Each structure stands twice: as C-alpha cells, then as structure tokens.
Amino acid sequence: MIDLAVDKPGKFKTLENYNQSLKEGYKLLPFRFIRLDEERYVLTNDVGEYLVISQGSLPAFVNKTIEPGSGLYNDLKSKHFLLDDDSSIALELVAMKYRTKMQQVSSFTGLHMFVVTLRCDHSCPYCQVSRQSEDRATFDMTIETAAKCLDFTFRSPSPSIKIEFQGGEPFLNFDLIKWIVLEAKRRNEQHQKDVEFVIATNLALLTDDILSFCLEQDVHLSTSLDGPQDLHLANRPRPGSDSYQKVISGINRVRAVLGPDKISALMTTTKASLGRSKEIIDEYMRQGFNAIFLRPLSPYGFAIKTKWYQSYDVQDWLTFYFEGLDYIIELNKRGYPFVELYAGIILNKMFSPWGTGYVDLQSPAGLGISAILFNYNAEVYASDESRMLAEMGDKQFCLGNIHENSYEEIMLSEALLNPIEQSIVESVPGCQDCGFQPYCGSDPVYHYATQKDSVGHKALSGFCKKNMAIMRRLISLMEDDAEAKKILLSWVKV
Ligand code: SF4
Structure with a gap:
C-alpha cells in the first residue's frame, strides 16, 4: 500500500522528496484489511498487529484525512499502520518485530517423528x-x-x-x-x-x-x-x-x-x-x-x-x-x-512477539x-x-x-522445496491480500488431498473457511466482550 513514488522505471525520487511528503501528512505502512461484520473492518500488518475500525474510517485512513492526535490516529500510529514525522524509530521497530516473528524459520527442524510400528x-x-x-x-x-x-x-x-x-x-x-x-x-x-x-x-x-x-x-x-x-x-x-x-x-x-x-x-x-x-x-x-x-x-x-x-x-x-x-x-x-x-x-500469533511452532x-x-x-x-x-x-x-x-x-x-x-515455496502465504493466490493472513498459514498436504493442488483454491478450501471463521469470531469476541477478551488474552504465553 506504500506509494512507490517512482518517476519512471528504475529512477526513485530523492530523500528530500520523501521527507517533504511526510511534512504534508502521514504515510501508509503496508497493511491488509478484511470485513469483520456489516459495520467494521479489521486492519492487519506483517508484524501481526490488528486494529478494528468502522466502515467509514477505512476510506478516511487511506485518503490520509484522519485527524493527527485523534484516538484513531494514535492507534494507527502505535500499531504501525501509518508513519509520520515523529516516527523516527518506527521502521527499525517494525523490522525487529518481523524478525522476531520469523525466528522459527532459522531454528529449522525441531520435531522428529518416528513411526516405530x-x-x-x-x-x-x-x-x-x-x-x-x-x-x-x-x-x-x-x-x-x-x-x-x-x-x-x-x-x-x-x-x-x-x-x-x-x-x-x-x-x-x-x-x-x-x-x-x-x-x-x-x-x-x-x-x-x-x-x-x-x-x-x-x-x-x-x-x-x-x-x-x-x-x-x-x-x-x-x-x-x-x-x-x-x-x-x-x-x-x-x-x-x-x-x-x-x-x-x-x-x-x-x-x-x-x-x-x-x-x-x-x-x-x-x-x-x-x-x-x-x-x-x-x-x-x-x-x-x-x-x-x-x-x-x-x-x-x-x-x-x-x-x-x-x-x-x-x-x-x-x-x-x-x-x-x-x-x-x-x-x-x-x-x-x-x-x-x-x-x-x-x-499467540496475534499477541505474542514470536511465531508459532504449529506447522x-x-x-x-x-x-x-x-x-x-x-x-x-x-x-x-x-x-x-x-x-x-x-x-x-x-x-x-x-x-x-x-x-x-x-x-x-x-x-x-x-518434493520438499516445491510445497514449501507454494506455502508462503504472502504470495499465495487468495491469501496474499487476506486480512487474516498474518495469523494464518498454508496446509499444502490438506489442499493436495482435497483439491489435488498444494496451493489450493481458497474459495473452495475447508482450511480457509475454518480459519477465517475462527479468526473473525476471536476478534469479534475481543471487541465486544471485555471479560471474554481478558480470558482469551490469558491464553497467550508470554
Ligand atoms: S487460507 Fe484463507 S483465511 Fe488463511 S490467509 Fe489464506 S485466504 Fe486468509
């Protein structure tokens, strides 16, 4: 969602140009969105933050007309959905959070299953x-x-x-x-x-x-x-x-x-x-x-x-x-x-700094x-x-x-590299724009078993339907029931 600010292919604008544009308002950081219900959207980003906003606030946010200093503006800023002149360490922080979330990839194979009979x-x-x-x-x-x-x-x-x-x-x-x-x-x-x-x-x-x-x-x-x-x-x-x-x-x-x-x-x-x-x-x-x-x-x-x-x-x-x-x-x-x-x-994917070991x-x-x-x-x-x-x-x-x-x-x-490559949800058709993507994953074996295709058509996928419904319900519960939110947060391991 970030403006690429390119004059012509291969030539980027100068740093001053970017700095000037920040003085004129805020910039959007990469995010995805999805409907929560008839009246609300969920915004998510790659570091796993989410924010629920009203239907009317989404176009206002994208058109950069949210009032600086308002509650919504501060929420968007603190959760890394926008960048303004005061956000000097924001990008480093986002990068650090992303590295922490992805740390499990560098740990490599931990679970070894032996079928002894x-x-x-x-x-x-x-x-x-x-x-x-x-x-x-x-x-x-x-x-x-x-x-x-x-x-x-x-x-x-x-x-x-x-x-x-x-x-x-x-x-x-x-x-x-x-x-x-x-x-x-x-x-x-x-x-x-x-x-x-x-x-x-x-x-x-x-x-x-x-x-x-x-x-x-x-x-x-x-x-x-x-x-x-x-x-x-x-x-x-x-x-x-x-x-x-x-x-x-x-x-x-x-x-x-x-x-x-x-x-x-x-x-x-x-x-x-x-x-x-x-x-x-x-x-x-x-x-x-x-x-x-x-x-x-x-x-x-x-x-x-x-x-x-x-x-x-x-x-x-x-x-x-x-x-x-x-x-x-x-x-x-x-x-x-x-x-x-x-x-x-x-x-845990939503609220802990780390990724999950759930394959x-x-x-x-x-x-x-x-x-x-x-x-x-x-x-x-x-x-x-x-x-x-x-x-x-x-x-x-x-x-x-x-x-x-x-x-x-x-x-x-x-046999291993192909399904791994096809399971990167950031690039999988159907998932790449999905608002629940930071909390989801891909199950190549399930999709192959049910659709004879490791990527799978997500509109027909039971895996997708299940996860989308559960994530929608969990976020709704946390928005609408303060006591339920406290209980659900207690399930996050710190
Ligand atoms: S499987 Fe479905 S819910 Fe999960 S990221 Fe892909 S489109 Fe979204």
Missing part, C-alpha cells in the same frame, strides 16, 4: 493412518533404520530436538523406543542439544515396566480421549470394548507415577461428537485436564476409506467448535480456568523444516499427514529413503 490393537474407523493388525511384524521399524534416523535427527541445526514416537500403537514396539531414547541420549552427550521425548499412545497396553522407563528417562505421553465413555467407545473400538476404561486408568497411572503434567490428551471430532461439545469438555475437566484441542477429522487413511471424513462438513464442525468455545469462555467466567488450544495458537499456521509451512517424519519402512515424509497420504497410495510428499538418500538430498528434494 504401524501395528495397532485398536480399529478406529476414523484412523488417519491405515493401521495394521497387531501380529504383522513387517510393519515395525528396525534398529538399523532407527539408527539412520538418529543420524539424520542430529544433523538438524536446531538447538532443541523433540523426538515423538508414533504408530499404529508405539507400545507394540516398545523395545525399539527404549533403544532410540538411550541411543539419542548417548549421542547427545556430544551434541549437547535440548532433547525431549514423547510417545503418542492409546495407553491400552501400558505396563509398569513402560512407566518405570518413562520415569527414569523423562519421557512424556500423549493420548487420545474423544469424550464421555459411550462416545469414546463408539469412536475407538478394540477387542473387549474397554478402550475408555483403559485410557482413563492409564491417564491416572501415568499421573501417579510420572506426575500430573506428563500426560496430555487429544480428541477427534466425529459425526457422533456433533452437538456434544459441552459433554466432551466436561469429560476433559472431570479427568483433570485444563485444556482441550477441538480437532476436526483429517482427509486421510481410514477416515476416507470408511467415508467418516465425508460424514460432516466444515460448517457442521464450526457449529460444534463455536458451541465448545462459547462454553469454555462461560466456564472461565464462572471461575474454572480452561483453554481451547487451537484458539490459543491463533491468539499448519506457519509461513512457509513447517513441512520438513519444522517437523519431519521417519516411517517404519525407512521412508522420510514432510509431515505426519504426508505419510497418511502415502498409506493411501499417494507418495507425493515422500522425500526419500533414510538408507538411500543423504540429509542434503532429502532436505533439498523437489
């Missing part, structure tokens, strides 16, 4: 992974493959490495997990990185030996809890129909042995969850959690084969999500602190450069969703094989 004791119809039955050891990662994956992991320049074990059900190959944890710690004596471990597990096969190992080696656990007993059992069948009992007793055992903060839980929204967001949140509170991540189904694996993914649409999910969000805010107002984690990620809300997307996945069969994928797509027969985002390709070949492969 594809075997699983559950048979969830919405499974996004295409798990295998328990007895098929050909779907286990070998020690030789794990060793090569660790070579790769420690090539990352990131000072912080998180190793996450995934499946299938990772406890079915727990001997390999033990080997990887001990070997990673041994290697880290030389690298001196900040290394942490987490196992994503349904907890049904938890044993005292596993708990002792996790205690000794400071391994965290993450599990799945879909809601109250009947809903969890319907979503997550296993022989004996005891998935709910197993996960609840597992959560309690982990808390008793490892401590209350060593276990987290994730839910997945199925058609049966719709209309039950309050019950699901109540279940999380009853089990002692102070946060929930209200997640939609993803378009991969068994969720596609069983047609569960198509069983509701984005609007159905948004209705479910907003019922849940409203309820959580209500609980907070009644004195029960509780967080919705997806809103928390967006709010789908990064620009460029975090594919490979924030998170990378080693599959049980030695193939390397750009993300968890990429391997889910591969299990359906489409290896579009397979970056190579850990035994056959070097670190450089994998990280510089076209």
Whole structure:
C-alpha cells in the first residue's frame, strides 16, 4: 500500500522528496484489511498487529484525512499502520518485530517423528493412518533404520530436538523406543542439544515396566480421549470394548507415577461428537485436564476409506467448535480456568512477539523444516499427514529413503522445496491480500488431498473457511466482550 513514488522505471525520487511528503501528512505502512461484520473492518500488518475500525474510517485512513492526535490516529500510529514525522524509530521497530516473528524459520527442524510400528490393537474407523493388525511384524521399524534416523535427527541445526514416537500403537514396539531414547541420549552427550521425548499412545497396553522407563528417562505421553465413555467407545473400538476404561486408568497411572503434567490428551471430532461439545469438555475437566484441542477429522487413511471424513462438513464442525468455545469462555467466567488450544495458537500469533511452532499456521509451512517424519519402512515424509497420504497410495510428499538418500538430498528434494515455496502465504493466490493472513498459514498436504493442488483454491478450501471463521469470531469476541477478551488474552504465553 506504500506509494512507490517512482518517476519512471528504475529512477526513485530523492530523500528530500520523501521527507517533504511526510511534512504534508502521514504515510501508509503496508497493511491488509478484511470485513469483520456489516459495520467494521479489521486492519492487519506483517508484524501481526490488528486494529478494528468502522466502515467509514477505512476510506478516511487511506485518503490520509484522519485527524493527527485523534484516538484513531494514535492507534494507527502505535500499531504501525501509518508513519509520520515523529516516527523516527518506527521502521527499525517494525523490522525487529518481523524478525522476531520469523525466528522459527532459522531454528529449522525441531520435531522428529518416528513411526516405530504401524501395528495397532485398536480399529478406529476414523484412523488417519491405515493401521495394521497387531501380529504383522513387517510393519515395525528396525534398529538399523532407527539408527539412520538418529543420524539424520542430529544433523538438524536446531538447538532443541523433540523426538515423538508414533504408530499404529508405539507400545507394540516398545523395545525399539527404549533403544532410540538411550541411543539419542548417548549421542547427545556430544551434541549437547535440548532433547525431549514423547510417545503418542492409546495407553491400552501400558505396563509398569513402560512407566518405570518413562520415569527414569523423562519421557512424556500423549493420548487420545474423544469424550464421555459411550462416545469414546463408539469412536475407538478394540477387542473387549474397554478402550475408555483403559485410557482413563492409564491417564491416572501415568499421573501417579510420572506426575500430573506428563500426560496430555487429544480428541477427534466425529459425526457422533456433533452437538456434544459441552459433554466432551466436561469429560476433559472431570479427568483433570485444563485444556482441550477441538480437532476436526483429517482427509486421510481410514477416515476416507470408511467415508467418516465425508460424514460432516466444515460448517457442521464450526457449529460444534463455536458451541465448545462459547462454553469454555462461560466456564472461565464462572471461575474454572480452561483453554481451547487451537484458539490459543491463533491468539499467540496475534499477541505474542514470536511465531508459532504449529506447522499448519506457519509461513512457509513447517513441512520438513519444522517437523519431519521417519516411517517404519525407512521412508522420510514432510509431515505426519504426508505419510497418511502415502498409506493411501499417494507418495507425493515422500522425500526419500533414510538408507538411500543423504540429509542434503532429502532436505533439498523437489518434493520438499516445491510445497514449501507454494506455502508462503504472502504470495499465495487468495491469501496474499487476506486480512487474516498474518495469523494464518498454508496446509499444502490438506489442499493436495482435497483439491489435488498444494496451493489450493481458497474459495473452495475447508482450511480457509475454518480459519477465517475462527479468526473473525476471536476478534469479534475481543471487541465486544471485555471479560471474554481478558480470558482469551490469558491464553497467550508470554
Ligand atoms: S487460507 Fe484463507 S483465511 Fe488463511 S490467509 Fe489464506 S485466504 Fe486468509
């Protein structure tokens, strides 16, 4: 939006000319805008500031007729939407804020996911992974493959490495997990990185030996809890129909042995969850959690084969999500602190000086450069969703094989560089002018899975519809409800 002030191609006006123009009023700094509702617009800029202004104020601002010293003028100036004669350090400040927001790009790959087995004791119809039955050891990662994956992991320049074990059900190959944890710690004596471990597990096969190992080696656990007993059992069948009992007793055992903060839980929204967001949140509170991540189904694996993914649409999910969000805010107002984690990620993008580690809300997307996945069969994928797509027969985002390709070949492969380039929202068609862009991101794998195009047509994109609706709702809440604003701001990590 800045005037380029060019006389003719290749020739810029003099500095005096710019200084003179400032004395005549203010200059616009780069910004985007989008409607909030019938009467208001949201202005945003690249450093993540936003300002809600009335419909009439937008043309006045652009035509440079806002009265200097007025409240609106001062807000526009302090949030870096305009520049005047007094703004001597404003541009340096904007540059510094931008560098801080983008810092995560230079940290490079932190999260390394190891799919230690594809075997699983559950048979969830919405499974996004295409798990295998328990007895098929050909779907286990070998020690030789794990060793090569660790070579790769420690090539990352990131000072912080998180190793996450995934499946299938990772406890079915727990001997390999033990080997990887001990070997990673041994290697880290030389690298001196900040290394942490987490196992994503349904907890049904938890044993005292596993708990002792996790205690000794400071391994965290993450599990799945879909809601109250009947809903969890319907979503997550296993022989004996005891998935709910197993996960609840597992959560309690982990808390008793490892401590209350060593276990987290994730839910997945199925058609049966719709209309039950309050019950699901109540279940999380009853089990002692102070946060929930209200997640939609993803378009991969068994969720596609069983047609569960198509069983509701984005609007159905948004209705479910907003019922849940409203309820959580209500609980907070009644004195029960509780967080919705997806809103928390967006709010952190809005109000914290730093970017997010959440790969789908990064620009460029975090594919490979924030998170990378080693599959049980030695193939390397750009993300968890990429391997889910591969299990359906489409290896579009397979970056190579850990035994056959070097670190450089994998990280510089076209399969990685192309989607990363296509995920820079500042240049993506549909996103480049979007007012919510500083808080959004790009999900090339989702768009490829749903539209066969990594960029995706945003007017037809469920990802776009979801994020736009949530961002609009969060900003409206903060504008119109002072108590809700205080609650939402408390979800920002400082
Ligand atoms: S995906 Fe949609 S909401 Fe997000 S930046 Fe692009 S156009 Fe905006």
